[in-house]
Amino acid sequence: MAVISVAADRLPDSVYAGRLARAAGEARARGVDALLISPSADYAYLLGYRAPALERLTCLLIPAQGSPSLILPRLEEPLARHELGALADGLEIVPCGEGADSVGEVAARLPGALRVAVQDQMWASFVLRLRAALDPAELVEAGHAMSALRRVKEEPELDRLRAAAAAADAAMLAITAERLSGRTEAEVSRRINDLLVEAGHDAADFAIVASGPNSASPHHGPGGRIIEAGDAIVLDIGGTRAGYCSDTTRTAFIGDPPPDFAALYEVLRQAQAAACAAVAPGVAAGEIDRAARQIIDEAGYGEQFFHRTGHGIGMETHEEPYLFTANPEPLVPGNAFSVEPGIYVAGQWGARIEDIVICSESGGERLNTTGTDLYRVD
Numbered sequence: 469m470a471v472i473s474v475a476a477d478r479l480p481d482s483v484y485a486g487r488l489a490r491a492a493g494e495a496r497a498r499g500v501d502a503l504l505i506s507p508s509a510d511y512a513y514l515l516g517y518r519a520p521a522l523e524r525l526t527c528l529l530i531p532a533q534g535s536p537s538l539i540l541p542r543l544e545e546p547l548a549r550h551e552l553g554a555l556a557d558g559l560e561i562v563p564c565g566e567g568a569d570s571v572g573e574v575a576a577r578l579p580g581a582l583r584v585a586v587q588d589q590m591w592a593s594f595v596l597r598l599r600a601a602l603d604p605a606e607l608v609e610a611g612h613a614m615s616a617l618r619r620v621k622e623e624p625e626l627d628r629l630r631a632a633a634a635a636a637d638a639a640m641l642a643i644t645a646e647r648l649s650g651r652t653e654a655e656v657s658r659r660i661n662d663l664l665v666e667a668g669h670d671a672a673d674f675a676i677v678a679s680g681p682n683s684a685s686p687h688h689g690p691g692g693r694i695i696e697a698g699d700a701i702v703l704d705i706g707g708t709r710a711g712y713c714s715d716t717t718r719t720a721f722i723g724d725p726p727p728d729f730a731a732l733y734e735v736l737r738q739a740q741a742a743a744c745a746a747v748a749p750g751v752a753a754g755e756i757d758r759a760a761r762q763i764i765d766e767a768g769y770g771e772q773f774f775h776r777t778g779h780g781i782g783m784e785t786h787e788e789p790y791l792f793t794a795n796p797e798p799l800v801p802g803n804a805f806s807v808e809p810g811i812y813v814a815g816q817w818g819a820r821i822e823d824i825v826i827c828s829e830s831g832g833e834r835l836n837t838t839g840t841d842l843y844r845v846d
């Protein structure tokens with residue numbers, strides 16, 4: 469098994485310096501005085517390491533003008549310096565001892581601020597204290613600024629998504645080659661978790677195994693149901709490799725699928741292929757959704773496809789851009805997202821096909837290369 473250390477995940481310092489500079493540019497463009505980034509994927513994106521979210525404040529302060537500061541608990545300082553290396557030279561590092569007023573340290577660096585953007589997952593306890601300390605400044609979401617950066621992947625990020633997708637494909641091929649009947653969903657799910665790691669992920673994130681009538685539940689939690697002949701099985705699996713996520717779904721059938729399931733599946737396969745083929749720069753995200761939905765609607769399954777067609781993916785499994793009908797946002801090269809229509813007949817069966825697709829200059833690049841035909845398994 470390949471062991472990939474945290475340090476090996478770091479990109480060159482210049483990448484993070486560039487991201488910090490672009491984040492400040494986003495703050496200026498959006499009329500905010502600063503971005504306050506607590507431990508999260510945003511934080512790891514900007515600084516290249518994952519810091520723990522604690523009851524003591526860790527906060528990367530990126531002012532619209534001037535250089536960034538990193539306010540953190542004193543005991544977190546050695547980790548930060550170790551991980552940041554030379555990048556620390558461009559940051560003011562502000563260690564706070566136990567009982568120190570870390571929120572006050574943030575406020576002291578933002579005199580006269582009118583609008584301050586806080587990281588979307590910052591704990592409410594910090595947001596409320598910052599709001600009081602920064603009064604009368606308005607607090608807004610930093611997510612729009614961060615998403616503007618993170619949704620356009622750089623080449624090393626695309627390479628990591630490709631590698632993660634290849635690992636997920638290897639795990640999918642392995643599990644669909646095994647006998648599944650007679651095992652519980654939970655057993656198969658645990659097996660997939662092992663396969664995801666064996667195939668090169670640093671960690672398995674999820675392994676949905678939804679069999680029989682459970683396959684009609686898109687986010688079914690694998691349980692004690694024993695898989696048997698005549699079951700459709702939705703396998704939706706993913707992990708993280710070098711900081712980037714995989715996410716792929718294939719549908720299997722135990723034995724010969726009845727004609728109405730085979731017909732449903734063929735509609736789904738065509739819809740998913742059409743949506744992948746629609747990917748190109750300048751095409752609205754909503755058009756990808758419509759490409760899949762139109763085929764499913766026309767075949768009469770419209771009511772049974774009740775979720776968006778896809779979500780962006782990167783350092784998080786779900787991030788922008790989201791592929792829903794009403795999203796007019798044009799795709800640009802460097803966007804990476806899932807294309808995953810599904811058809812679910814309550815009480816009976818369901819199916820989903822999911823690939824990660826990159827929008828490139830020349831169109832869509834499908835990262836998952838396993839076949840999209842129904843997997844016949846024992």
Ligand code: ZN
Nearest residue numbers: 686687704808
């Ligand atoms: Zn999902």
Ligand code: ZN
Nearest residue numbers: 704715716822
């Ligand atoms: Zn998935």
Ligand code: ZN
Nearest residue numbers: 715806808822
């Ligand atoms: Zn997905």
